[in-house]
Amino acid sequence: MSSAGIAARLEGQHVLLTGVTGFIGEALLHLVLDRVPGVRVSVLVRPKGSTGAAKRVATLLRKPIFAEVVETAGGVEELMAARVGVVEGDLADAPPLPSDLDAVVHCAGDVSFDPPVDEGFRTNVVGVRELLARIDEAALASGRGEDSIHYVHISTAYVAGRRRGVIPEGPVEHDVDVEAETAWGLTQRTSVEDRSRSADLLERERRKAEREHSRAGMLTAARATEQARRQWVKDELVRIGAERARSLGFTDAYTFTKALGERVVEAWTAQGRRASIVRPSIVESALVTPHPGWIEGFKMAEPLILAYGRGELPEFSAAADTTVDIVPVDHVVAAIVAVLAHPPEPAAPGYFHVSSGHRNPLTFGVLYDHIRGYFQQHPFTAGERGAVLLPEWRFPGGQAVERVLATSERAHRAADYVLGKVPRSDRARELVRKLDQQGRRLEFLRRYLDIYAEYTQAELSFEDGATVGLFRSLSAADQEAFAFDTAVVDWREYLQDIHCPAVTKPIRQLDERRRKRAGGGAPTLRTIDAGSDQAPAEGAxxxxxxxxxxxxxxxxxxxxxxxxxxxxxxxxxxxxxxxxxxxxxxxxxxxxxxxxxxxxxxxxxxxxxxxxxxxxxxxxxxxxxxxxxxxxxxxxxxxxxxxxxxxxxxxxxxxxxxxxxxxxxxxxxxxxxxxxxxxxxxxxxxxxxxxxxxxxxxxxxxxxxxxxxxxxxxxxxxxxxxxxxxxxxxxxxxxxxxxxxxxxxxxxxxxxxxxxxxxxxxxxxxxxxxxxxxx
Incomplete structure (x- = not known):
C-alpha cells in the first residue's frame, strides 16, 4: 500500500454517499467533511413527503455534530455549494449519477431485523443492483473505463448466518439462487394480499371487530377489520421472510437479503470493477468522534439496556459466555474512509470485518455486569418508590426463559378477559393501566426474544486480519485521526462511562418532563388551544x-x-x-x-x-x-x-x-x-x-x-x-x-x-x- 496519508490519497476526489440520513451514513458524512477536506461529496437522498432532498440535507447539516464544519464553511448554504451536492432519488429507481465520480459508498439499506420479505429484497438486493447499474452508466459517460469508480458496499458481519466458529473475511459460502429468490420475494406481497382477503380470514377478523366495536358502529368495526387485515399482511410477510431465511441457513430476512446483496456486488465485480465490502458487527454509540456517546436513535442493544434499567427485563436467553460483538460507530466510519482510500484491484473485491469479538471479546455475562453496575450507581426512579429494583440475571438458557414468558402470556390473557367484563370504575381503569403496562412489557420481551434469539446463540468470531492490516499500514497521524482498532476499547469504561449515560439521557429527560406534567394537573383549555379568558382568540x-x-x-x-x-x-x-x-x-x-x-x-x-x-x-x-x-x-x-x-x-x-x-x-x-x-x-x-x-x-x-x-x-x-x-x-x-x-x-x-x-x-x-x- 502507498505510504501517502488518507487525506492525500483522497484529495480532489468526488465521492457519492447513500444513506446519510441514517446512523452510519450521518457519521460517515461528518467524518469525511471534518477530516478529509479535499473530498467533494454528493449525497443520494430521496424526498420525504413535501420535503425535497436538498432541504432534507440542509436540515441534516444543521445538526449539532456538523456545527464546526458548517461554521468553517461560512454556513449551511455555503457548505453545500462548495462540498455537498445533492442527487435526489430513491434506490428503488436510482437516478443518473454524476459522471465524474471516483467512488460510491453505499450505506443505505433496510436495517431492521424483521422487514417484510418484499421490502428486504427490494432494498437490499434490487436497490444494490439498480445503484450498480447507475455506476456503470456514470463510468461509461466519464470515458475513464469501467473500473474507474471504486464501490464500497456496507454490509453486516452477520451475513455469516447460522454458522458457528471463526468467520473469515471473504465471500459467504452458499448456493442460493439470487435471481430465483429475489423473484419469489418480490411476489410475496401480492400472494399474501390475496390470502388476506379470503372469506375465512375476513370473517374471523370481522367477528372479532364487531364484538369489540359494534356499539360504536358497523363502520368503526369495518375500519378495525381492515386494520387487522393489513396488520396480518405485514406480520405474514415478516414471518414468511424469516422462515425462508432460516430454511437456507440465515438468521432472518435482514441477513438473508444482505447476503444476496453481496452476491450481486461480487457478480458485478467479477466483470472487472473495483469493489470493497465492509461488514460491521453490532454498531453502537461513538467512542470518541464526533463526541463520546454520540448515537442517533435506538440500535440493537439500547432497548434491552433501557428495559433492564426499568426493571422490565427479568432474564435473558443468552449464555453468559457467548460473545456479543459490539463496535463503536466512529470505528466503523473510520474504517470505511480508510477502505475508500485504498481501492482493490479490479475483479478482486476486498472484505473487511469491523468487529471486536475476535481480539477483544465482550461476553453477555460481562455486558450484564457492566450495565448492572451502571444502573446501581445511576438508577432510574420509580415514582415515590425510589430506585427501580434491578433484576438479577442467572442466564438459565433460552428454553427456560421461553417457558416463563409463555406462562406469563397465558396469565395476562386470562386477566385481560376478566377485566374486559368488569363495570367501569376508577379501580378498573387502574387495573387496566397496570395490566396494559405488563402487556407491553410482555410484547417487548416476546419481540426481542424472537428477534435476538438467533444472535444470542450465534457463537461466531469474525476474523479481522485484513482490517487490522489496513489500520497498521496507516501513518501514526492517520491512526489517530481515523482510529478503528477495536482492541483498544475498554468495555467497562465504554459501557458505564460513555454508552449507558448517552442512551439513558433522553429517557431521563422525558421522565422529568412527565413528572412536571403530572404535577401540573389535567390540561387546561389554554394549554390545548390558544385564547384568553377575557377575549376570544381570532377564529374562535x-x-x-x-x-x-x-x-x-x-x-x-x-x-x-x-x-x-x-x-x-x-x-x-x-x-x-x-x-x-x-x-x-x-x-x-x-x-x-x-x-x-x-x-x-x-x-x-x-x-x-x-x-x-x-x-x-x-x-x-x-x-x-x-x-x-x-x-x-x-x-x-x-x-x-x-x-x-x-x-x-x-x-x-x-x-x-x-x-x-x-x-x-x-x-x-x-x-x-x-x-x-x-x-x-x-x-x-x-x-x-x-x-x-x-x-x-x-x-x-x-x-x-x-x-x-x-x-x-x-x-x-x-x-x-x-x-x-x-x-x-x-x-x-x-x-x-x-x-x-x-x-x-x-x-x-x-x-x-x-x-x-x-x-x-x-x-x-x-x-x-x-x-x-x-x-
Missing amino acids: AEIGAFFDMDGTLLSSNVLEGYLWLRLRELPTAERWAHLGRVAASVPGLLAAERRQRSDFLRTAYREYAGADLAVLERIVDEHLTGHVLSRLSPAAVRRVREHRAAGHRTVLITGAVTPLTRPLRPLFDHIESAQLAVDEHGRCTGHLASSPLVGESRAAWMQAHAAEHGLDLARSFGYADSHSDLPLLDAVGHPVAVRPDVPLYRHAKRQRWTVVDWASPSPSVRSLNPAGGPG
Whole structure:
C-alpha cells in the first residue's frame, strides 16, 4: 500500500454517499467533511413527503455534530455549494449519477431485523443492483473505463448466518439462487394480499371487530377489520421472510437479503470493477468522534439496556459466555474512509470485518455486569418508590426463559378477559393501566426474544486480519485521526462511562418532563388551544366543543334518568309496581345495550308510553332541575364555561330524553337529544320522533352541524366517556376521554388522547328516591 496519508490519497476526489440520513451514513458524512477536506461529496437522498432532498440535507447539516464544519464553511448554504451536492432519488429507481465520480459508498439499506420479505429484497438486493447499474452508466459517460469508480458496499458481519466458529473475511459460502429468490420475494406481497382477503380470514377478523366495536358502529368495526387485515399482511410477510431465511441457513430476512446483496456486488465485480465490502458487527454509540456517546436513535442493544434499567427485563436467553460483538460507530466510519482510500484491484473485491469479538471479546455475562453496575450507581426512579429494583440475571438458557414468558402470556390473557367484563370504575381503569403496562412489557420481551434469539446463540468470531492490516499500514497521524482498532476499547469504561449515560439521557429527560406534567394537573383549555379568558382568540367562532352527557357531564344513565322522571309522573300507588317491572327488565336492557346502543335506547324509552310530555317537562322544571345540576361534575362545568369564554360553540349531544336536558340549556349553544314521539293529545307513544344519535350517527350529525355553522372539526373538541362514543371523539382534532370505560381508555392511551377524571359530587348531595320525593 502507498505510504501517502488518507487525506492525500483522497484529495480532489468526488465521492457519492447513500444513506446519510441514517446512523452510519450521518457519521460517515461528518467524518469525511471534518477530516478529509479535499473530498467533494454528493449525497443520494430521496424526498420525504413535501420535503425535497436538498432541504432534507440542509436540515441534516444543521445538526449539532456538523456545527464546526458548517461554521468553517461560512454556513449551511455555503457548505453545500462548495462540498455537498445533492442527487435526489430513491434506490428503488436510482437516478443518473454524476459522471465524474471516483467512488460510491453505499450505506443505505433496510436495517431492521424483521422487514417484510418484499421490502428486504427490494432494498437490499434490487436497490444494490439498480445503484450498480447507475455506476456503470456514470463510468461509461466519464470515458475513464469501467473500473474507474471504486464501490464500497456496507454490509453486516452477520451475513455469516447460522454458522458457528471463526468467520473469515471473504465471500459467504452458499448456493442460493439470487435471481430465483429475489423473484419469489418480490411476489410475496401480492400472494399474501390475496390470502388476506379470503372469506375465512375476513370473517374471523370481522367477528372479532364487531364484538369489540359494534356499539360504536358497523363502520368503526369495518375500519378495525381492515386494520387487522393489513396488520396480518405485514406480520405474514415478516414471518414468511424469516422462515425462508432460516430454511437456507440465515438468521432472518435482514441477513438473508444482505447476503444476496453481496452476491450481486461480487457478480458485478467479477466483470472487472473495483469493489470493497465492509461488514460491521453490532454498531453502537461513538467512542470518541464526533463526541463520546454520540448515537442517533435506538440500535440493537439500547432497548434491552433501557428495559433492564426499568426493571422490565427479568432474564435473558443468552449464555453468559457467548460473545456479543459490539463496535463503536466512529470505528466503523473510520474504517470505511480508510477502505475508500485504498481501492482493490479490479475483479478482486476486498472484505473487511469491523468487529471486536475476535481480539477483544465482550461476553453477555460481562455486558450484564457492566450495565448492572451502571444502573446501581445511576438508577432510574420509580415514582415515590425510589430506585427501580434491578433484576438479577442467572442466564438459565433460552428454553427456560421461553417457558416463563409463555406462562406469563397465558396469565395476562386470562386477566385481560376478566377485566374486559368488569363495570367501569376508577379501580378498573387502574387495573387496566397496570395490566396494559405488563402487556407491553410482555410484547417487548416476546419481540426481542424472537428477534435476538438467533444472535444470542450465534457463537461466531469474525476474523479481522485484513482490517487490522489496513489500520497498521496507516501513518501514526492517520491512526489517530481515523482510529478503528477495536482492541483498544475498554468495555467497562465504554459501557458505564460513555454508552449507558448517552442512551439513558433522553429517557431521563422525558421522565422529568412527565413528572412536571403530572404535577401540573389535567390540561387546561389554554394549554390545548390558544385564547384568553377575557377575549376570544381570532377564529374562535370556528371551533366547537361537543359534550356527551351521561357519564361525562354528570354521573347518571338512561335508566336512572327514566326513574327520576317517569315515576314521579305516575300516581303513587303505581310507582312500586312499575319499579319492580323495570327492575325485571334490566338484564334484557343490558344485553341490548351490549349489542346496539340504539336498540337499548328504543327498548328503554318504550316505558314512557302513556306519559304526558308537558307533565314530564314540568316535573323537571319544578322538581328535578336542582337534582340534575347537583350531579354535574364541577370540573365539567368549568370546562364548558372555559369554552364559552373562549368564544367556542358549545354543543351537547346526548341519548337522554329532551326534558332531562332542560336544566343544562344555559350552558350550551345547542342541545341535541332524544325526542319522544307524542300523539295528538301530547301523550308519549313509546317511540322516538327520530332515530337516536348514537355511535357513528353522532359523528355524521356533528359533520352536518359543523358545515351549517362554519365549524372546523379539526380544531374542535370532543368529550365523552364510552367506547360507543368513539366516532364522536374521532371526528374532532382534540378528543378528550372523560373517566372512560375500559375499551375507550385503552384506545385513548394508544392514540395519546387526553384522559381526564372529572369527579362527581359526593353522594350526600345527589340522592333521590325514585319511588317518592327526595331521599
